[in-house]
Amino acid sequence: MKRVKIACLFLAACCVCIQFAGCRIGDTEIKLETGQLNSHKTVFQINDYKCDISLAKLYLCNYRNLYGQVYGLDLWKEGSTDSLETYVKDVTIQQLSRIVCMDLLAKQQEMKLSDEECRLVKAASEEYFDSLSAEERSYMGIHKKDVEKAYEDYALADKLYGTLTNGINEEVSDDEARVIRVQQIFVADEETANVVKKKLAAGEDFAMLAGSYNSGGEFERNVARGDYPQEVENIAYNLENDTCSEMIETDEGYYFIKCLSKYEEELTEANKEVIRIQREKEQFEDSYEEFISEATFRMNDTLWSEVSLNDTGEIRTDSFFDIFDKYFKSK
Numbered sequence: 001m002k003r004v005k006i007a008c009l010f011l012a013a014c015c016v017c018i019q020f021a022g023c024r025i026g027d028t029e030i031k032l033e034t035g036q037l038n039s040h041k042t043v044f045q046i047n048d049y050k051c052d053i054s055l056a057k058l059y060l061c062n063y064r065n066l067y068g069q070v071y072g073l074d075l076w077k078e079g080s081t082d083s084l085e086t087y088v089k090d091v092t093i094q095q096l097s098r099i100v101c102m103d104l105l106a107k108q109q110e111m112k113l114s115d116e117e118c119r120l121v122k123a124a125s126e127e128y129f130d131s132l133s134a135e136e137r138s139y140m141g142i143h144k145k146d147v148e149k150a151y152e153d154y155a156l157a158d159k160l161y162g163t164l165t166n167g168i169n170e171e172v173s174d175d176e177a178r179v180i181r182v183q184q185i186f187v188a189d190e191e192t193a194n195v196v197k198k199k200l201a202a203g204e205d206f207a208m209l210a211g212s213y214n215s216g217g218e219f220e221r222n223v224a225r226g227d228y229p230q231e232v233e234n235i236a237y238n239l240e241n242d243t244c245s246e247m248i249e250t251d252e253g254y255y256f257i258k259c260l261s262k263y264e265e266e267l268t269e270a271n272k273e274v275i276r277i278q279r280e281k282e283q284f285e286d287s288y289e290e291f292i293s294e295a296t297f298r299m300n301d302t303l304w305s306e307v308s309l310n311d312t313g314e315i316r317t318d319s320f321f322d323i324f325d326k327y328f329k330s331k
Contacts, residue, residue, distance in 0.1 A: 186216030
């Protein structure tokens with residue numbers, strides 16, 4: 001069965017809930033112990049697991065460079081460094097918190113890395129550590145054994161994810177994933193909808209009317225299942241190319257749909273992978289949420305607030321996750 005990277009799950013969770021604020025991991029509420037951590041090394045603690053500041057900085061440096069480069073632009077030079085720093089630091093705590101919780105759950109289930117997985121961890125950690133400059137090692141305060149532990153944790157989380165999502169139906173039909181291309185006219189009130197209906201019946205051009213009346217965003221768009229209200233989807237997905245629907249009434253307003261293409265092949269194939277990932281995410285979250293709801297979390301706000309990315313211009317490392325994939329992607 002094809003292995004889906006746990007990074008996909010982590011990034012999706014961050015997009016949904018990037019504001020960490022010490023009370024959520026992804027979409028799930030967690031319990032907070034009163035008081036703050038007072039340590040010069042531990043950035044947060046979940047149950048009995050203490051996350052060392054060096055591990056947090058390892059992730060932070062990689063995310064700094066992964067998120068800081070867009071279309072060839074260095075956002076640390078072009079954008080608002082304060083907001084970007086806040087974003088990257090939030091991502092770091094989100095990701096690490098999920099990995100720690102997954103590792104704790106894996107250990108609760110007595111899951112361990114195999115000898116072969118341990119060998120791959122060691123090889124990956126040696127390659128990554130050797131790639132670091134003296135400045136990067138100094139900033140993180142990290143040693144080879146720390147990198148090996150980081151890869152052990154990540155590999156165990158990946159193994160847990162694979163175990164909890166094992167048995168997912170990987171087959172996604174063309175019809176389930178089908179993406180169509182349409183033009184739409186959406187209006188909120190019945191009076192305007194009736195005007196549009198009469199104009200279409202009189203033979204006026206659909207696109208021209210959409211330009212004048214559509215209030216539902218872009219009038220020409222690609223649509224996957226679930227994008228429209230069910231009553232609209234049922235009709236839109238049964239239209240032939242270059243045909244138009246009648247007026248479709250929904251709770252939110254009135255739709256008119258013209259089908260430009262009833263099957264967008266490349267987009268449909270891409271959507272199959274999106275659906276597979278979503279299936280895995282849903283099954284994983286079902287098994288994971290109960291554990292998270294019982295976890296306790298303490299954050300060292302003082303220590304984390306002292307960490308700054310403004311002085312990391314020479315920190316270029318961004319290969320931690322790529323190196324993991326290099327060794328584990330064929331498993």
